[in-house]
Each structure stands twice: as C-alpha cells, then as structure tokens.
Amino acid sequence: MIKSAYIHIPFCEHICHYCDFNKVFLKNQPVDAYLEFMDVEMKNTIDRFPTQHLETIFVGGGTPTALNQKQLSYLLESIQRNFDVVPDIEYTFEANPGDLSLEKLRLLKEGGVNRLSFGVQSFNDDLLKRIGRSHRKTDVFKSIEHAREAGFDNISVDLIYSLPDQTVEDFQDTLHTAFSLGMEHYSAYSLIIEPKTVFYNLMSKGKLPLPTQEEETSMYDVLLNEMEKHGYHQYEISNFAKEGYESKHNLTYWDNESYYGIGAGAHSYTEGVRRANHGPLKKYMDSIRETGFPYKEEHVVTREERIEEEMFLGLRKTQGVSISRFERKFDAEMLNILKGPIEENIQKGLLEQQGDFIRLTKKGKFLGNEVFQAFIGAI
Incomplete structure (x- = not known):
C-alpha cells in the first residue's frame, strides 16, 4: 500500500552553490502552468495507482515557499483535491528562512500543513553568504517566531557541516544556536560535492578549501554528543528528534516502502517499479500533455535489488x-x-x-x- 507522496516545486529565487536538485530560477518561469500540469499528474497517478489513504505528504524543492499567495493557495487546494488530507497526516513543507511571511504561514496551516522543514544550514553569516544562501541568522529567528505564531508545533531545521573553511568550533557554535531554538527535529548532513554545481566547478579548479577528513569526522562526533546531551535521540544517521517527532515521511524511504513522486524530476516507487519524471519543465509538461504521465524512465526492481535496498536503506536507521x-x-x-x-x-x-x-x-x-x-x- 502506498503511504506517502513527495511533491516537487523546482522554483528558486537563488541557487545555492552546493545544490544539485532539479531547480530553476523562479523569474519568468511558467509557474501557473506547471502547477496545473502537476494537478493533472496527481489525478492520473491516483487513478492508475490507487491507495486507501496517505500517512505523509512532503512538499520539497526547489523552494515551495517561493510561490506567491495565489499560487500557494492553488497548490494546497490541488493537493487536498487529489489526496485525502486527514487531520492526523504528517504534512510537511520545506521553507527558506526569510522568504516566508506570516500570511503564507497562516495559509499553509489553514491548508492542512502541520510540519515545516527550514533549510538553515548554518548560523554563521559569512558561511551562509559563501555557500550561496540568501538568508542570514536573524532571518531564522524571525521565521521560527512567525511559524510558532501561526500555530506550527512540529518544526525541523536542516544543517550542513564540513563546509568550506568551516572549523569544528564553528560547527559547535551553530549547534548551540540551533538548540536555543528548541526545535522538535534536526537534520545534519555532511557536505557532498555534486557535479554541475558551483562548488564542483570550484573544487575542480582547486579553489574550494574543504575541512580534512579528520575534521569532518570530529564534526560528526560533536554532532552525536551534542544531540544526545540536549535530549534529541538519533533515529537515522543524519536525523535527530524529540520523542514522537521523527520524520514519518523519510522513514518511508528508509523502510523501503512505496511512495508517489509528483512534479518535475521527482522519483516514485509503486508496484515494484521505480520511475523518474522528466526534469526540464517543458519536457515534463509536454509528456503529461501527450501521455498523461511525465515518466522519463521506468525500472522494474528485481528481488536481488529489493534486498540490497532493504539493507542499505534500512541500516541508515539506528x-x-x-x-x-x-x-x-x-x-x-x-x-x-x-x-x-x-x-x-x-x-x-x-x-x-x-x-x-x-x-x-x-x-x-x-x-x-x-x-x-x-x-x-x-x-
């Protein structure tokens, strides 16, 4: 049974130097048309792969909250129209600190969203600027304050360590600031340099001074110790939560269960088949127009592959x-x-x-x- 749906919004107002997700600059993009085609994909997907009810919905990107009020309202209505958004569902939106107004937060809450995931990455303003983030430390505090005011009581903060020229002490400072926010959930990932990113190009030219392997290991050790000290239990290699606030959506992936993937560049796993959607917006929309679905490729997962996935995904959980x-x-x-x-x-x-x-x-x-x-x- 399919329990989860991932919905991809590929639009960004700024492109981070480390990001390799499917994304485009928001300006001059056919956002309204994209949302309409995504609505068609949702309907057709449910018709083809019906399920009783979902337990989790995760809207990621890109930057979902870069949509304006009207577009955001359309998206929320589209999700509610196609999926059974019941009160006890875990319904998450990714958000950037600084571009999420109180009005948008209230709109999300009214639309059934009950969990937010803020891409904070660091509380060092110099590092934030260096990695291409548009927000600053003060924006995080303001966004969290507005989120609480709008009624959100399940908030996650994403952090990245082993950033260029980052020290163990700097990461420890970022953790201490993060804990002062009292979030329900934290994710912390080591920086991975992916092809076709600004950082990859800099590294290829020898212009990306990264911490040593020993320093990265020390940062992870600090992460484990500090999370435990502050009462957050580790339930996956990079994820920590207060009791009862684990990400049910991500557990779907690590438990190797089926899920929908809606939107340009999204991936899905239904009926033993992994499917990848077209990434470019035009190809995505043209494919839906022509066939009703945006699939670029489909792979029937063999029993051997399923067993491999069961192990290397499941072993991520503590x-x-x-x-x-x-x-x-x-x-x-x-x-x-x-x-x-x-x-x-x-x-x-x-x-x-x-x-x-x-x-x-x-x-x-x-x-x-x-x-x-x-x-x-x-x-």
Whole structure:
C-alpha cells in the first residue's frame, strides 16, 4: 500500500552553490502552468495507482515557499483535491528562512500543513553568504517566531557541516544556536560535492578549501554528543528528534516502502517499479500533455535489488533492519543469504545484532557507506 507522496516545486529565487536538485530560477518561469500540469499528474497517478489513504505528504524543492499567495493557495487546494488530507497526516513543507511571511504561514496551516522543514544550514553569516544562501541568522529567528505564531508545533531545521573553511568550533557554535531554538527535529548532513554545481566547478579548479577528513569526522562526533546531551535521540544517521517527532515521511524511504513522486524530476516507487519524471519543465509538461504521465524512465526492481535496498536503506536507521520483517518480506533468512557481508562487518566492528535487528555500531555510523557497499551484489 502506498503511504506517502513527495511533491516537487523546482522554483528558486537563488541557487545555492552546493545544490544539485532539479531547480530553476523562479523569474519568468511558467509557474501557473506547471502547477496545473502537476494537478493533472496527481489525478492520473491516483487513478492508475490507487491507495486507501496517505500517512505523509512532503512538499520539497526547489523552494515551495517561493510561490506567491495565489499560487500557494492553488497548490494546497490541488493537493487536498487529489489526496485525502486527514487531520492526523504528517504534512510537511520545506521553507527558506526569510522568504516566508506570516500570511503564507497562516495559509499553509489553514491548508492542512502541520510540519515545516527550514533549510538553515548554518548560523554563521559569512558561511551562509559563501555557500550561496540568501538568508542570514536573524532571518531564522524571525521565521521560527512567525511559524510558532501561526500555530506550527512540529518544526525541523536542516544543517550542513564540513563546509568550506568551516572549523569544528564553528560547527559547535551553530549547534548551540540551533538548540536555543528548541526545535522538535534536526537534520545534519555532511557536505557532498555534486557535479554541475558551483562548488564542483570550484573544487575542480582547486579553489574550494574543504575541512580534512579528520575534521569532518570530529564534526560528526560533536554532532552525536551534542544531540544526545540536549535530549534529541538519533533515529537515522543524519536525523535527530524529540520523542514522537521523527520524520514519518523519510522513514518511508528508509523502510523501503512505496511512495508517489509528483512534479518535475521527482522519483516514485509503486508496484515494484521505480520511475523518474522528466526534469526540464517543458519536457515534463509536454509528456503529461501527450501521455498523461511525465515518466522519463521506468525500472522494474528485481528481488536481488529489493534486498540490497532493504539493507542499505534500512541500516541508515539506528534501529537497523528487522530480521523477522526481512524474512516475512522476502521469504528468506537474512542471516543465511547475507551471511558473508553481515559476518564480515560484525568482525570489523561496524555491525552488530541487537535482538531482532542488525544495525550499525557507533564505529559503523562513521563508515556507513563502506557497510552499505558490502551489500551491493552480495546475492
């Protein structure tokens, strides 16, 4: 059963130097037409892949809150029209600090949105400028204050560490400022340099002074210790929450469950098939006009691939992968068909068995990619 929907708004007023998501500058784009075609995609998708009800909706980007009031209202009505937005659903909007007015926040709340995810990244204004962010530290405090005033009591803040010239002390300062906000959820990711980004081009020219591997490891160690000290439990490699505020939407991905992907460049996983939508707006809209769907490619996931995904996605969770759930799902004994990589990584001190779960050790969290790679082609 499909429990989640991801909806992609590709428009941005500024392009961050590290971002490789599907996005375009907002100015002079066919925003209204795009929203109308997305409405058609939602309807056609539900008709083709019906589900009883959704448990999570996540609107990401791009910058969803870059839409004006009228466009935002249309999007919210479109989502409500096509999906069953019940009161207990987890309904998240990504937002940029500084471009989210109190009026927009109230509109989101009235439209059923009950969770916000702010892309803060850092509280160092010099670093924010350097990575191409348009907001500053004071904007974050103002946006959070307005969000609380509008009635939001489930807010997440995204942070990035291992930024150019960033020190361990600077990241620690950012964490202390973040904790002063008292958010319900924090995500913190190490910077990854992706192709076709400003940072990639700078790195190729030797003009991107990044922290050393040892400094990055120290930042992650500080992250784990500070989150625990401040009462946020780690439930995934990069995610921390107060009890009961874990991201149900992201858990859909890590549990390797089915989900809708709506919008240009979005990905979906339904009925054992992974689909990727066209990214360019014209191709996206033309494809819907011609066929009713925007699919660029479709891949039927083999049993072996599903097992690989079950492991390298599920091991991101601190709880790990349930042995009994695995066996029900695949009618096979995990500790038998994956004996080699499991035993090898247990011997290395990177994996451990805790009751019904195989999970990363603390050492394994620092070397997660090495562990995940061990399950590729293991069957």
